[in-house]
Amino acid sequence: MTNSFSFRLHATDGRARRGEITMPRGTVRTPAFMPVGTAGTVKAMYLSQVRELGADIILGNVYHLMLRPGAERVARLGGLHDFARWPHPILTDSGGFQVMSLAELRKLDEKGVTFRSHVDGSVHSLTPERSIEIQGLLDSDIQMQLDECIRLPAERAEIERAMELSLRWAERCKIAFGDQPGKAMFGIVQGGDLIDLRIRSAERLAAMDLKGYALGGLAVGEPQDVMLATLDETVPVLPQEKPRYLMGVGTPDDIIKSVARGIDMFDCVMPTRAGRHGLAYTRRGKINLKNSRHAEDHRPLDEESGCPAARDYSRAYLHHLVRSGESLGGMLLTWNNLAYYQDLMAGIRAAIEAARFDDFHAEVSEAWAKGDM
Ligand SMILES: COC(=O)c1ccc(CCNc2nc3cc4nc(N)[nH]c(=O)c4cc3[nH]2)cc1
Numbered sequence: 001m002t003n004s005f006s007f008r009l010h011a012t013d014g015r016a017r018r019g020e021i022t023m024p025r026g027t028v029r030t031p032a033f034m035p036v037g038t039a040g041t042v043k044a045m046y047l048s049q050v051r052e053l054g055a056d057i058i059l060g061n062v063y064h065l066m067l068r069p070g071a072e073r074v075a076r077l078g079g080l081h082d083f084a085r086w087p088h089p090i091l092t093d094s095g096g097f098q099v100m101s102l103a104e105l106r107k108l109d110e111k112g113v114t115f116r117s118h119v120d121g122s123v124h125s126l127t128p129e130r131s132i133e134i135q136g137l138l139d140s141d142i143q144m145q146l147d148e149c150i151r152l153p154a155e156r157a158e159i160e161r162a163m164e165l166s167l168r169w170a171e172r173c174k175i176a177f178g179d180q181p182g183k184a185m186f187g188i189v190q191g192g193d194l195i196d197l198r199i200r201s202a203e204r205l206a207a208m209d210l211k212g213y214a215l216g217g218l219a220v221g222e223p224q225d226v227m228l229a230t231l232d233e234t235v236p237v238l239p240q241e242k243p244r245y246l247m248g249v250g251t252p253d254d255i256i257k258s259v260a261r262g263i264d265m266f267d268c269v270m271p272t273r274a275g276r277h278g279l280a281y282t283r284r285g286k287i288n289l290k291n292s293r294h295a296e297d298h299r300p301l302d303e304e305s306g307c308p309a310a311r312d313y314s315r316a317y318l319h320h321l322v323r324s325g326e327s328l329g330g331m332l333l334t335w336n337n338l339a340y341y342q343d344l345m346a347g348i349r350a351a352i353e354a355a356r357f358d359d360f361h362a363e364v365s366e367a368w369a370k371g372d373m
Pocket of ligand 1: 093094095096097098144145147148149188215216217218219220247248249268269270271273274
């Protein structure tokens with residue numbers, strides 16, 4: 001049980017990295033995929049199942065938890081780990097992105113952001129200091145700075161204003177976070193699709209000597225090649241010895257192409273949200289179980305999978321559950337999808353260790369190039 005936060009690189013293959021983050025609550029094997037547990041639950045899953053699939057860390061959201069049940073209440077109940085019965089590491093997003101995408105009537109200025117809850121219309125405000133305070137009340141292990149992520153396309157002046165504001169907020173978050181040995185506060189690189197601003201943001205954050213660095217402002221609708229070009233230019237500016245986290249990404253193809261560019265950590269609602277909408281992710285690509293062609297297909301999703309949801313149920317049964325709106329449909333497909341994502345990450349980690357990442361990359365991209373099955 002260490003009381004420190006450390007990141008070690010075990011192997012590299014090109015720009016792909018195999019590493020490990022060690023924290024008091026446990027170790028995170030990287031490259032890692034963090035299942036999204038927005039309101040303290042990974043929807044339609046028992047967290048014991050999430051753990052069995054190989055997840056070392058899950059993500060929570062300040063925005064949702066501050067509105068309901070409230071950060072002080074979670075603290076009174078012992079913090080998010082005890083509340084949700086997840087004793088392993090938790091990373092929490094700071095709320096900025098969710099405010100801009102979920103809240104109504106929001107005002108953003110130098111101090112922070114004021115907004116109306118999408119739950120009950122009550123007025124709330126988030127400052128860099130309050131976001132870090134909330135993440136402390138949740139007892140979060142990796143805390144994200146409060147930032148401003150703007151939608152693209154946008155004018156250069158607007159992108160620069162938001163990027164500079166996010167840098168000032170990073171400084172304020174660093175001060176508010178102080179020195180918490182077993183925990184980390186990550187900075188978030190902004191700058192939209194303007195490489196010079198991205199590099200300036202990364203350099204200024206690197207100079208703050210933070211424990212990890214996220215790439216924000218991406219996976220906001222830009223084409224994959226724009227996202228990847230941004231990584232090509234920005235990742236090399238970040239310190240080698242610190243973890244890099246690409247926020248909100250992504251499809252299996254996004255993930256493997258981003259690992260190839262030096263990213264260590266990912267989160268995305270895709271496997272869980274798509275699962276609840278009838279979509280299955282498998283080694284051979286995506287399957288939409290709503291499609292009537294599955295109505296009498298007795299084959300499982302993947303007979304070779306270690307996950308019962310993929311191996312023991314026919315596509316016909318899954319089709320029936322999805323068409324009938326039965327809860328078990330979303331539960332089984334979420335289970336299958338998270339199993340696939342964790343198997344993908346385990347495959348990536350093993351491929352980097354065996355110096356065969358390029359071959360593995362080709363295998364995954366080829367399967368996904370086929371598209372819907
Ligand atoms: C079925 O799949 C889906 O519905 C679905 C929805 C959204 C995303 C994209 C999520 N993208 C994304 N999440 C993000 C979260 C972020 N947080 C902070 N603090 N700063 C950012 O700059 C930021 C950027 C993001 N980009 C991906 C998938």
